[in-house]
Amino acid sequence: MEKQPRLLSSQLLLKNRVFEVTLNRAILAWKEITTKKKRVSGSIHNTFKVDSYCVPVSEIVAVRETEVDSRTKDEGRWQKMSQESTEGHSSYAFTVSYVERGRQHRWRCNDVTFHCSDGLLCQQWVQSIREQLSLLSSRPKHLLVYINPYGGKQQGKLIYEEKVAPLFSRASISTDVIVTEYANHARDHLKVDVDLKKYDGVVCVGGDGMFSEIIHGLISRTQADCGVDQNCAEEKLVPCTTRIGIIPAGSTDCICYATVGINDPVTSALHIIVGDSQPLDVCSVHHNNTFLRYSVSLLGYGFYGDMLRDSERKRWMGPVRYDFSGVKTFLTHHYYEGTVSFLPATDILGTPRDKSMCRAGCYICQHNGQLLSEDSQLYKMEEDISHSAAEMQGDWQMIRGKFLAINAASMSCACPRSPKGLSPAAHLADGTTDLILVRKCSRINFLRHLLRHTNKDDQFDLAFVEVHRVRKFRFTPKQCESDLDLRQGGAGGGKKLFGQICRDHPACGCTPINSSWNCDGEILPHAAIEVGAHCQLIRLFARGIEDQPLFEDYCTPSVI
Ligand SMILES: Nc1ncnc2c1ncn2[C@@H]1O[C@H](COP(=O)(O)OP(=O)(O)OP(=O)(O)O)[C@@H](O)[C@H]1O
Ligand SMILES: CCCCCCCCCCCCC/C=C/[C@@H](O)[C@H](CO)NC(=O)CCCCC
Numbered sequence: 001m002e003k004q005p006r007l008l009s010s011q012l013l014l015k016n017r018v019f020e021v022t023l024n025r026a027i028l029a030w031k032e033i034t035t036k037k038k039r040v041s042g043s044i045h046n047t048f049k050v051d052s053y054c055v056p057v058s059e060i061v062a063v064r065e066t067e068v069d070s071r072t073k074d075e076g077r078w079q080k081m082s083q084e085s086t087e088g089h090s091s092y093a094f095t096v097s098y099v100e101r102g103r104q105h106r107w108r109c110n111d112v113t114f115h116c117s118d119g120l121l122c123q124q125w126v127q128s129i130r131e132q133l134s135l136l137s138s139r140p141k142h143l144l145v146y147i148n149p150y151g152g153k154q155q156g157k158l159i160y161e162e163k164v165a166p167l168f169s170r171a172s173i174s175t176d177v178i179v180t181e182y183a184n185h186a187r188d189h190l191k192v193d194v195d196l197k198k199y200d201g202v203v204c205v206g207g208d209g210m211f212s213e214i215i216h217g218l219i220s221r222t223q224a225d226c227g228v229d230q231n232c233a234e235e236k237l238v239p240c241t242t243r244i245g246i247i248p249a250g251s252t253d254c255i256c257y258a259t260v261g262i263n264d265p266v267t268s269a270l271h272i273i274v275g276d277s278q279p280l281d282v283c284s285v286h287h288n289n290t291f292l293r294y295s296v297s298l299l300g301y302g303f304y305g306d307m308l309r310d311s312e313r314k315r316w317m318g319p320v321r322y323d324f325s326g327v328k329t330f331l332t333h334h335y336y337e338g339t340v341s342f343l344p345a346t347d348i349l350g351t352p353r354d355k356s357m358c359r360a361g362c363y364i365c366q367h368n369g370q371l372l373s374e375d376s377q378l379y380k381m382e383e384d385i386s387h388s389a390a391e392m393q394g395d396w397q398m399i400r401g402k403f404l405a406i407n408a409a410s411m412s413c414a415c416p417r418s419p420k421g422l423s424p425a426a427h428l429a430d431g432t433t434d435l436i437l438v439r440k441c442s443r444i445n446f447l448r449h450l451l452r453h454t455n456k457d458d459q460f461d462l463a464f465v466e467v468h469r470v471r472k473f474r475f476t477p478k479q480c481e482s483d484l485d486l487r488q489g490g491a492g493g494g495k496k497l498f499g500q501i502c503r504d505h506p507a508c509g510c511t512p513i514n515s516s517w518n519c520d521g522e523i524l525p526h527a528a529i530e531v532g533a534h535c536q537l538i539r540l541f542a543r544g545i546e547d548q549p550l551f552e553d554y555c556t557p558s559v560i
């Protein structure tokens, strides 16, 4: 780590002990300087035991002058202190709130209070730390917050008021809060009404469905402002500059879990406060050159589509609805016939069978993202070329068959139910989606596949499962295949209605011909769809899942 010049250094008191406290542009550090007799391995030594701690300035939440109250516990200790350590010190103190890492990617806001010998020194410390914080330009100052009061266990409002709002106010972040009154309230508000320039970001308190509303509002707004037609599947979409924070309060919370590593409101609030930024791929879904929806996590046909359709009728149950509908859908064991065509992602780093996963600062996402933006530059220059550069890199492949599930995972889709997710090696921001095809097989084999989502075994290492990393794909259900043949795999032209047959007629006892697509937890109205991945279209207040920090990288308060 590059050595930074010291900005401030003083001897200050912390919990009755004297510390050398130093501040530079990157680090606030404190190191005990008292000599004590300490028992080491059963014998008494005159050891110079040094407790040393440090916090990156980028992970300081706030600093404030602290009232020193003689009735507080700390002050009691202060009174009992030896003459040696209290000499020259009086009751001036400041408190630094900072990020502390716990287990399983949990972040907490911890406080440390330093006592100073005089008021001027105390003010100097507060001012110097505040100056350093003000230089962190990626931190948000003013946020627009949408709360879904009905998501998950209907705790959104409470979670925000009790756990998040106090942290935002401690970090001097001001907010405009909107508690939604109906489905799509947030989406429509963002699409038209909001002056986005007023805000440094949008915060969504809810689950994946609520997040989906937010991205639909933001992406549609951005395209409209830039004159891009969302209905054209071949259009290159314009990235959104407004960052989005997710305070998890839903049923699956997979987007939060897969981008932060845990679905914990305080952890998410702290990622927003420190101004993290994580780009995210978005898939656009079209039917007959008409825009349907965007997806960032799962597009699932067959098992996940049927499960979602069933679970929507059980919304009153809350998050357990997925367990009931999951078992029911597993037992019905429907398969669906159709054709999947896809454009494999070539010329990229990474495969869906990799053992390494997408983590904070992911090299593969950076490399592939860079590659794509170079490609699009090339595309802009060569106007006479009608296909995108990415499309020219590979050939479409076609698979006709009977499938229990067709899943496209644009990210791992890790969630508390499946901590490694649907596609453990999928990347958040590499411009691809992992297309997982589960062919018709016995119930017991399908169960083996499902169970592997919850343990260490490889869910793709089964004869009836295949996985491809793709940029685009299309699905045509069997009864529309004649139409597909007419179109020769092309995107436009077909006039036939891709309607459902027998889906809603359980009395007729037949197997439904079509399933539905589960698009990030929403049912799509068509079975025949065309999907394209858009690299890094949106940004979150997140940093990807962190690896366990090394001492040299992060010296968050711990003894070194
Ligand atoms: N005020 C509201 N009244 C009714 N529905 C709403 C309201 N605000 C938002 N919604 C809708 O509620 C749906 C579900 O919300 P949300 O995603 O927060 O919870 P969830 O479905 O329980 O969780 P998950 O999506 O993680 O499974 C969303 O599709 C959203 O459009
Ligand atoms: C017999 C034991 C079998 C256990 C199998 C567990 C497999 C879990 C895989 C997890 C996949 C999560 C995919 C995320 C999808 C979200 O976009 C969506 C919206 O929140 N949620 C669901 O559709 C709800 C999906 C709910 C998944 C359970």
Ligand SMILES: [Ca+2]
Pocket (backbone or CB within 6 Å): 281, 409, 410, 411, 426, 427, 428, 429, 430, 431, 432, 433
């Ligand atoms: Ca991806």
